[in-house]
Amino acid sequence: MKLEQQLADVPLFNGLTSDQLQQAAAIAMTQNVSRGQTIFSEGDDCRGFYVVLEGQVKIFKLAMDGKEQILHIFGHGEPFAEVAVFTGTTYPANALALKKSRLCFFPCRAFTDMISQHPAMAMNMLAALSIRLKKFAHMIESLSLKEVPGRLATHLLLLSGEQDNSDTVELHIPKGQLASLLGTIPETLSRILSRMTSQGLIKGEGNTITLLDRQGLSLLASGEEKL
Amino acid sequence: MKLEQQLADVPLFNGLTSDQLQQAAAIAMTQNVSRGQTIFSEGDDCRGFYVVLEGQVKIFKLAMDGKEQILHIFGHGEPFAEVAVFTGTTYPANALALKKSRLCFFPCRAFTDMISQHPAMAMNMLAALSIRLKKFAHMIESLSLKEVPGRLATHLLLLSGEQDNSDTVELHIPKGQLASLLGTIPETLSRILSRMTSQGLIKGEGNTITLLDRQGLSLLASGEEKL
DNA sequence: CGCTGCGTTGAGCTTCTTCAACGATCGTGG
DNA sequence: CCACGATCGTTGAAGAAGCTCAACGCAGCG
Numbered sequence: 001m002k003l004e005q006q007l008a009d010v011p012l013f014n015g016l017t018s019d020q021l022q023q024a025a026a027i028a029m030t031q032n033v034s035r036g037q038t039i040f041s042e043g044d045d046c047r048g049f050y051v052v053l054e055g056q057v058k059i060f061k062l063a064m065d066g067k068e069q070i071l072h073i074f075g076h077g078e079p080f081a082e083v084a085v086f087t088g089t090t091y092p093a094n095a096l097a098l099k100k101s102r103l104c105f106f107p108c109r110a111f112t113d114m115i116s117q118h119p120a121m122a123m124n125m126l127a128a129l130s131i132r133l134k135k136f137a138h139m140i141e142s143l144s145l146k147e148v149p150g151r152l153a154t155h156l157l158l159l160s161g162e163q164d165n166s167d168t169v170e171l172h173i174p175k176g177q178l179a180s181l182l183g184t185i186p187e188t189l190s191r192i193l194s195r196m197t198s199q200g201l202i203k204g205e206g207n208t209i210t211l212l213d214r215q216g217l218s219l220l221a222s223g224e225e226k227l
Numbered sequence: 228m229k230l231e232q233q234l235a236d237v238p239l240f241n242g243l244t245s246d247q248l249q250q251a252a253a254i255a256m257t258q259n260v261s262r263g264q265t266i267f268s269e270g271d272d273c274r275g276f277y278v279v280l281e282g283q284v285k286i287f288k289l290a291m292d293g294k295e296q297i298l299h300i301f302g303h304g305e306p307f308a309e310v311a312v313f314t315g316t317t318y319p320a321n322a323l324a325l326k327k328s329r330l331c332f333f334p335c336r337a338f339t340d341m342i343s344q345h346p347a348m349a350m351n352m353l354a355a356l357s358i359r360l361k362k363f364a365h366m367i368e369s370l371s372l373k374e375v376p377g378r379l380a381t382h383l384l385l386l387s388g389e390q391d392n393s394d395t396v397e398l399h400i401p402k403g404q405l406a407s408l409l410g411t412i413p414e415t416l417s418r419i420l421s422r423m424t425s426q427g428l429i430k431g432e433g434n435t436i437t438l439l440d441r442q443g444l445s446l447l448a449s450g451e452e453k454l
Numbered sequence: 455c456g457c458t459g460c461g462t463t464g465a466g467c468t469t470c471t472t473c474a475a476c477g478a479t480c481g482t483g484g
Numbered sequence: 485c486c487a488c489g490a491t492c493g494t495t496g497a498a499g500a501a502g503c504t505c506a507a508c509g510c511a512g513c514g
Contacts, residue, residue: 083357139367
């Protein structure tokens with residue numbers, strides 16, 4: 001498939017004419033990465049930003065002792081590392097492919113030029129950054145004000161929302177990565193999953209979890225009740 | 228002082244002609260708030276965003292049990308609540324004046340119109356949001372990967388950086404608020420401050436803290452050492 | 455003078471992490 | 485085809501960090 005057709009699918013480029021899309025495609029380069037491959041590391045000089053065409057990428061911070069905190073997991077159509085472009089500094093976190101992926105790379109300069117010429121793109125980008133800020137605020141709230149069961153319940157309900165409100169949600173990532181996303185460790189997550197199961201809140205089978213008691217989960221998520 | 232002169236001082240409006248500044252001033256309204264006054268609450272419909280002309284405002288989330296997590300403290304020249312404008316939803320957190328303040332309010336619509344007409348403003352806004360995202364990422368890292376002493380050390384070194392690298396830093400906020408900013412409670416913060424003092428890392432006097440051992444603080448901040 | 459907000463200190467408890475061991479699954483190479 | 489190692493997940497016991505609850509000191513202010 002042509003690159004510009006794939007870009008048409010990316011929310012960031014919504015509202016662009018096909019001419020403009022072509023222009024965007026012209027300054028971009030595709031890049032294939034294999035599972036487990038590092039895309040960039042915290043502190044690297046920012047050369048540009050990426051869009052995930054296919055696959056899955058995690059953005060994360062590392063502690064001295066090796067513990068990691070995942071900031072974001074990006075999939076099809078999502079841009080990442082734009083922040084570094086606009087602050088004009090080094091990448092503030094690490095990026096690694098969780099699956100074999102195909103990325104699209106936009107060099108800093110060409111991209112900022114393009115944005116300042118197309119107000120529609122600027123607005124799209126502002127909306128994208130705003131949504132991301134909201135997610136971060138949510139994450140901060142979770143980490144600071146909720147205990148792990150509450151964070152997990154919130155996450156499960158969110159996933160259900162993303163997946164047609166189905167009671168059977170697909171995690172899409174290994175449990176260890178989920179732990180890292182929720183700001184905890186695999187051991188703790190495992191214990192809490194089994195506690196939730198034994199209390200009839202959920203039923204788990206591999207990477208698929210069935211929500212059995214939405215109301216109970218909501219109470220956990222809001223912090224009104226403890227596990 | 229004329230409003231447009233004050234706006235010229237705001238980074239967000241950098242690079243605008245005086246005509247454009249006047250235009251911005253025309254759609255804005257000033258608003259005075261007293262110490263402790265709520266500016267908006269989480270879930271309120273977004274009518275527009277604000278710039279702090281004078282004073283101090285905190286943005287925070289509240290837990291069921293009343294514990295609060297401060298997301299940001301804004302002072303002179305800083306905009307807030309732009310996120311709600313671009314996502315077009317309700318305010319995602321609470322805003323309250325920590326001091327008697329003067330604000331400048333911009334209605335959603337007039338502001339987005341203005342931004343799409345002035346690429347310079349769009350770029351300024353993108354830069355502002357990016358910096359904010361970086362700060363949030365930093366906060367998430369702190370909350371998840373560092374213990375309270377490390378967070379405090381990081382914060383003190385950051386404050387010093389903002390204050391001419393002086394060894395004597397001014398907190399600007401009461402200690403209870405600092406606790407809430409660092410994701411902990413006043414009791415814990417108090418204990419850690421006294422532990423740091425007894426170990427010769429700092430010396431505190433009211434709202435002013437003297438850094439006695441920058442290197443020791445750095446080791447704490449990076450997590451290489453424990454208190 | 456008494457009140458209220460803020461900060462400090464102590465004792466006990468909860469939650470989470472650490473450390474260690476073990477089981478399951480999967481892909482690879484013999 | 486089986487054996488092996490690697491990755492991943494689970495479980496247990498012990499320990500650490502931070503929170504809760506309660507009491508107290510202190511300053512500012514009506």
